[in-house]
């Protein structure tokens with residue numbers, strides 16, 4: 352062998368041994384230079400198989416931006432008993448997760464009995480927002496003395512016999528009357544204009560990536576809902592008649608562009624029982640505090656129907672919002688996935704459900720259930736989804 356041949360062999364040996372040393376010590380090097388890898392560079396690329404998992408991973412990234420600078424004059428309101436604690440904890444966890452950890456709106460809890468220390472402790476630990484616990488004054492809660500208890504009892508007994516839900520309950524009636532005419536008078540709520548009502552054991556199924564309070568304020572809205580349905584007629588047999596009498600007495604409060612057409616098929620003669628389900632509400636307390644609603648509530652309260660029948664705050668609020676505001680001041684929040692057993696509103700249209708990373712099943716949304724008034728609302732407002 353001549354010198355140059357010997358020289359080439361030595362160089363080759365060095366290169367080969369270097370390659371093996373690197374292959375064993377440096378994983379990346381090994382992978383990049385392995386024979387099969389180098390060979391694959393010359394083979395035609397196989398068509399990439401579509402993974403069924405990739406196809407569905409399309410929710411947007413979490414956005415943890417805090418929005419605490421430009422907020423509305425607003426608070427959450429939760430009416431609850433001490434025994435509602437676990438359900439209240441679940442509701443607050445939901446709303447914090449889906450909305451309020453980024454907005455930090457305050458909470459006001461109300462009860463006709465003092466909240467226990469355990470209740471306050473277990474709620475306060477869930478949020479960095481301000482939480483206040485208020486006692487309801489007796490005169491805002493209990494059955495007034497001028498109610499004829501004999502007559503009220505006869506009506507309760509009849510409702511129990513007729514199997515009407517909460518038909519025999521006085522405390523349920525206290526609650527409905529309080530929610531209709533008093534909560535917004537509570538001392539702790541005087542400093543706020545807007546409220547968002549939350550009940551124990553409800554669910555918020557989607558990220559709420561906007562501020563519903565500011566939406567209301569900017570668009571001159573008064574009352575917002577997520578679910579609308581028919582009321583049990585047996586709980587409000589004389590309510591609509593009193594509404595009529597009130598409208599005759601105070602035509603000045605009835606808005607020219609009202610939503611009577613949503614609640615009646617014959618210009619107001621008969622109530623079709625459609626109303627907004629008030630366990631979810633975002634609304635303007637200054638509307639409840641204003642002259643029209645003040646006169647309306649006082650008129651209804653005097654009729655005694657909160658105790659002689661079982662008037663709910665849902666039809667009372669809904670009828671007032673529909674008659675004394677413009678229909679354009681009513682807001683349906685499609686984006687807010689919401690559940691109060693047994694019904695759920697799940698966002699519809701466009702890709703709202705994906706954008707909200709919703710946990711509700713859109714196929715089981717209550718919106719077009721036979722018992723829902725949503726299709727009536729869509730027709731009335733000329734909405735298409």
Ligand SMILES: Nc1nc2c(ncn2[C@@H]2O[C@H](COP(=O)(O)OP(=O)(O)OP(=O)(O)O)[C@@H](O)[C@H]2O)c(=O)[nH]1
Pocket residue numbers: 429430431432435461462463464522523526549550551630692
């Ligand atoms: N402090 C207090 N809160 C009450 C009382 N009764 C009901 N509530 C609250 O009032 C709201 C409505 O009561 P619910 O029992 O949820 O009535 P509902 O929504 O019509 O019926 P379900 O939820 O189906 O039982 C909830 O926030 C309850 O926690 C009461 O006697 N005292």
Ligand SMILES: *[C@@H]1O[C@H](CO)[C@@H](O)[C@H](O)[C@H]1NC(C)=O
Pocket residue numbers: 414415416560
């Ligand atoms: C988060 O959302 C806000 C608007 O709500 C937007 O201005 C901001 O750019 C978003 N941030 C990210 C990281 O997507």
Ligand SMILES: *[C@@H]1O[C@H](CO)[C@@H](O)[C@H](O)[C@H]1NC(C)=O
Pocket residue numbers: 424541542543544545637
């Ligand atoms: C918030 O609203 C209430 C009720 O309208 C009002 O009394 C209060 O002054 C408002 N606060 C601010 C800071 O605007």
Ligand SMILES: [Mg+2]
Pocket residue numbers: 550630691
């Ligand atoms: Mg409830």
